[in-house]
Amino acid sequence: MEQINDIQVVPCTNSSYLKPFRVHYSQNGTKKSWDFMRTHDSVSVLIFNTTSHCFVLVKQFRPAVYMCEWERTKPKAPDSDEQAAEEKEGAAMGGGETPQPPGSVGMTYELCAGLVDKADLSLEEIARQEVLEECGYDVPVAKLRRITSYRSGVGVTGAKQTMFYAEVSDENCVGEGGGEPHEGELIEVVKVPLHEAMTFAYDESIPKTMGVIFSFIWFHNNMSPKYKISTNV
Amino acid sequence: MEQINDIQVVPCTNSSYLKPFRVHYSQNGTKKSWDFMRTHDSVSVLIFNTTSHCFVLVKQFRPAVYMCEWERTKPKAPDSDEQAAEEKEGAAMGGGETPQPPGSVGMTYELCAGLVDKADLSLEEIARQEVLEECGYDVPVAKLRRITSYRSGVGVTGAKQTMFYAEVSDENCVGEGGGEPHEGELIEVVKVPLHEAMTFAYDESIPKTMGVIFSFIWFHNNMSPKYKISTNV
Numbered sequence: 451m452e453q454i455n456d457i458q459v460v461p462c463t464n465s466s467y468l469k470p471f472r473v474h475y476s477q478n479g480t481k482k483s484w485d486f487m488r489t490h491d492s493v494s495v496l497i498f499n500t501t502s503h504c505f506v507l508v509k510q511f512r513p514a515v516y517m518c519e520w521e522r523t524k525p526k527a528p529d530s531d532e533q534a535a536e537e538k539e540g541a542a543m544g545g546g547e548t549p550q551p552p553g554s555v556g557m558t559y560e561l562c563a564g565l566v567d568k569a570d571l572s573l574e575e576i577a578r579q580e581v582l583e584e585c586g587y588d589v590p591v592a593k594l595r596r597i598t599s600y601r602s603g604v605g606v607t608g609a610k611q612t613m614f615y616a617e618v619s620d621e622n623c624v625g626e627g628g629g630e631p632h633e634g635e636l637i638e639v640v641k642v643p644l645h646e647a648m649t650f651a652y653d654e655s656i657p658k659t660m661g662v663i664f665s666f667i668w669f670h671n672n673m674s675p676k677y678k679i680s681t682n683v
Numbered sequence: 684m685e686q687i688n689d690i691q692v693v694p695c696t697n698s699s700y701l702k703p704f705r706v707h708y709s710q711n712g713t714k715k716s717w718d719f720m721r722t723h724d725s726v727s728v729l730i731f732n733t734t735s736h737c738f739v740l741v742k743q744f745r746p747a748v749y750m751c752e753w754e755r756t757k758p759k760a761p762d763s764d765e766q767a768a769e770e771k772e773g774a775a776m777g778g779g780e781t782p783q784p785p786g787s788v789g790m791t792y793e794l795c796a797g798l799v800d801k802a803d804l805s806l807e808e809i810a811r812q813e814v815l816e817e818c819g820y821d822v823p824v825a826k827l828r829r830i831t832s833y834r835s836g837v838g839v840t841g842a843k844q845t846m847f848y849a850e851v852s853d854e855n856c857v858g859e860g861g862g863e864p865h866e867g868e869l870i871e872v873v874k875v876p877l878h879e880a881m882t883f884a885y886d887e888s889i890p891k892t893m894g895v896i897f898s899f900i901w902f903h904n905n906m907s908p909k910y911k912i913s914t915n916v
Contacts, residue, residue, distance in 0.1 A: 456707070456714075465718040467718045513706050558837050605745070651831075658833055667897070671903075671904065
């Protein structure tokens with residue numbers, strides 16, 4: 451059980467991580483502007499362990515998810531007063547007006563993933579590093595199969611994510627994973643058995659990213675001649 | 684062809700849309716902090732027109748995607764100088780150091796979608812409004828089928844998105860769609876024929892969200908007894 455305590459929320463005008471920019475532009479002659487943030491592209495990896503016939507995911511506490519769920523428990527303001535209510539809520543955030551939910555509401559299941567922040571490494575090499583650091587498997591770059599790429603965001607950020615598929619076996623397991631503790635990562639490696647994968651994917655009570663759902667279904671459609679997966683969805 | 688001109692980028696410390704917060708907390712006794720932003724939950728809708736056997740998507744210019752692609756064309760700095768280079772880049776952003784790419788690199792294909800920002804409406808009612816405003820189809824709430832929900836973000840924001848499926852016919856078409864011009868929306872309604880859907884989904888040269896790919900595959904797996912879809916992927 452994840453223990454989350456001593457929560458304090460403050461406005462943040464000088465974040466090193468979140469730096470809003472404003473772009474002014476003309477679109478077909480109409481002047482417009484948009485606030486956005488720069489971010490790195492990313493990679494994500496669907497890992498399938500052929501020894502145990504399990505998918506390997508990562509599970510971690512996500513403060514942004516936790517705060518969003520806490521927010522959800524607050525009484526809703528009527529439509530017309532939305533802006534005033536938001537300002538009030540903003541000021542009171544974390545101020546203890548509603549009871550703090552358990553840490554579990556911020557724990558999310560995700561694909562192993564990482565930012566493309568090393569200019570001298572290929573996407574495959576970055577994916578390989580993340581699989582090793584987060585999940586403890588040493589996979590040769592040549593065994594990474596590119597699934598596809600897409601925009602991970604289109605509003606606030608516009609970065610691209612590339613998804614890979616990696617088949618591993620227990621023999622490739624060289625460590626415990628868990629991320630880089632000196633970077634503050636506290637990552638739990640979680641196995642989802644193949645025969646439970648589709649039920650897991652569509653269970654809305656399990657907080658997860660769309661990447662988990664999409665990749666499980668991709669596997670079902672593309673790897674099912676090779677590995678059996680339950681299809682009762 | 685989308686004409687994007689007069690681009691000017693400035694840092695933005697008082698955005699009404701992007702307001703960073705910092706949360707301090709203890710996780711299992713370890714003190715941590717995280718910068719995040721609040722945002723609304725959202726809905727997205729896979730629309731299938733049973734008259735023309737086409738999916739109905741929206742296409743729009745996304746400044747954040749455009750700026751990300753422009754950034755990508757800039758020369759990469761060596762790893763060790765990354766931070767210094769980022770600061771320099773930040774200052775020079777939009778400063779014309781590299782030629783401006785065509786507007787088309789910022790045009791993305793997406794599911795019809797919208798924010799859950801009206802406290803008195805259900806998710807289904809908000810989805811119905813978006814289908815009408817963005818795509819011009821009047822769909823009864825009862826015809827919206829919930830596909831699933833997931834986290835649309837886990838790092839910067841932690842909001843939840845719920846995805847619906849809506850079957851429409853030409854008879855439900857009551858307008859042109861295109862969004863709310865007074866809110867600055869310039870949305871193009873795009874049809875993707877069913878027999879081209881899987882090729883479209885995996886064509887990485889077409890900028891799109893993961894929601895488009897996932898929902899096309901969901902349709903393939905769940906609606907194929909009813910409608911034929913090409914499976915040569």
